[in-house]
Amino acid sequence: MxxxxxxxxxxxxxxxxxxxxxxxxxxxxxxxxxxxxxxxxxxxxxxxxxxxxxxxxxxxxxxxxxxxxxxxxxxxxxxxxICRTFQNIRLFKELTVMDNVFIGNHLRLDSGVFSAVLRLPKYRSEEREQFEKSRYLLEKVGLYEERDEKAFSLPYGKQRRLEIARALATDPKxxxxxxxxxxxxxxxxxxxxxxxxxxxxxxxxxxxxxxxxxxxxxxxxxxxxxxxxxxxxxxxxxxxxxxxxxxxxxxxxxx
Incomplete structure (x- = not known):
C-alpha cells in the first residue's frame, strides 16, 4: 500500500x-x-x-x-x-466536540462555497449526511455524550480519541x-x-x-x-x- x-x-x-x-x-x-x-x-x-x-x-x-x-x-x-494525528494534540479547542469531527468531513464535500453560502439543496443534503456520519463516529469512539462540550474541556485521553475521530472523518485508508x-x-x-x-x-x-x-x-x-x-x-x-x-x-x- x-x-x-x-x-x-x-x-x-x-x-x-x-x-x-x-x-x-x-x-x-x-x-x-x-x-x-x-x-x-x-x-x-x-x-x-x-x-x-x-x-x-x-x-x-x-x-x-x-x-x-x-x-x-x-x-x-x-x-x-492518508490522514494523521499529531504528537501534540491539535484540536480546534474552542469548538465543540461535534464541530471538530464535522470539520474533518469537509474534505469529502462536493458543494462549493457558493452552494454553502446560499445553502442550496445539494449542500443541505450533504450537510445532513455528514452530520449523521459525525454522530456515528462519536458513538464509535465513545464521545457522543460530550458532543456539545468544548474540545479543551475533555480529559486528555478523550482528546486523543477526538483527534482520531476527526481523522476518521476524512475517510482514510x-x-x-x-x-x-x-x-x-x-x-x-x-x-x-x-x-x-x-x-x-x-x-x-x-x-x-x-x-x-x-x-x-x-x-x-x-x-x-x-x-x-x-x-x-x-x-x-x-x-x-x-x-x-x-x-x-x-x-x-x-x-
Whole structure:
C-alpha cells in the first residue's frame, strides 16, 4: 500500500533522515520506534506532504493504482486517503466536540462555497449526511455524550480519541498515529490499544504508528521499524526487535 524508497531529509547541513526504506501492506499495523530525535516525526511529515524529501520517493497505492505522492500538498495527500494525528494534540479547542469531527468531513464535500453560502439543496443534503456520519463516529469512539462540550474541556485521553475521530472523518485508508499514547496512564494506554485494534477492523484501516510506550508497540504491531539518528537500524516482528542488540544499544546505550 505504501512504499518508501530511500527518502532523505536534510535541513541545511543536518541530515534528519538518511536513506530510509519501508513498505506497508494493506491491513497491517506497523510501528516506527526510536530514541527522541531519531527522525520519526520527520518521516511522517514527508509522507503527509509537510516536508518534501531532499531525496527519494514515496509511492502510495490507491484503487489498485500506484501514485507518486512525493512532495504533494498535504490536502492532496489527505484526499487520496492518508490522514494523521499529531504528537501534540491539535484540536480546534474552542469548538465543540461535534464541530471538530464535522470539520474533518469537509474534505469529502462536493458543494462549493457558493452552494454553502446560499445553502442550496445539494449542500443541505450533504450537510445532513455528514452530520449523521459525525454522530456515528462519536458513538464509535465513545464521545457522543460530550458532543456539545468544548474540545479543551475533555480529559486528555478523550482528546486523543477526538483527534482520531476527526481523522476518521476524512475517510482514510492509511492512518498515521504520532505517539497516540503520550501522556496516558496505564489504564488509558490499555484502552487505547483495544481502541486502535477495533477501529482498524471497523474501518478497514492500515495503520502506521510512532510510539514510545513499548507495551503498545509490542502489543498491537505486526512489524516494527527502528530508527536511530535518522538511520534505519532494524526491521522485524516484535520478538526480533526485542532481542536485537543494535536496538537495545540505541535505547540503553553501550556499557
Amino acid at each position: 505504501l512504499k518508501i524508497d530511500n527518502i532523505t531529509m536534510k535541513f541545511g547541513g543536518v541530515v534528519a533522515v538518511n536513506q530510509f526504506n519501508a513498505s506497508i501492506s494493506k491491513g497491517e499495523i506497523v510501528g516506527l520506534i526510536g530514541p527522541n530525535g531519531a527522525g520519526k516525526t520527520t518521516i511522517f511529515n514527508m509522507i503527509t506532504g509537510v516536508y518534501k524529501p531532499t531525496l527519494g520517493s514515496i509511492i502510495y497505492e490507491v484503487n489498485e493504482n500506484e501514485e507518486d505522492i512525493t512532495g504533494l500538498r498535504p490536502d492532496k495527500i489527505a484526499k487520496l486517503g 492509511l492512518l498515521l498515529l504520532d505517539e497516540p499514547a503520550a501522556g496516558m496512564n496505564p489504564q488509558e494506554t490499555q484502552d487505547l490499544m483495544e481502541f486502535i485494534v477495533d477501529i482498524k477492523k471497523e474501518f478497514k484501516l492500515t495503520i502506521f504508528l510512532i510510539e514510545h510506550h513499548m507495551e503498545v508497540v509490542m502489543g498491537i504491531c505486526e512489524r516494527i521499524y527502528v530508527l536511530d539518528h535518522g538511520i534505519l537500524i532494524k526491521e522485524g516482528n516484535p520478538l526480533e526487535i526485542q532481542n536485537d542488540q543494535k536496538v537495545i544499544e540505541a535505547y540503553l546505550g553501550v556499557e
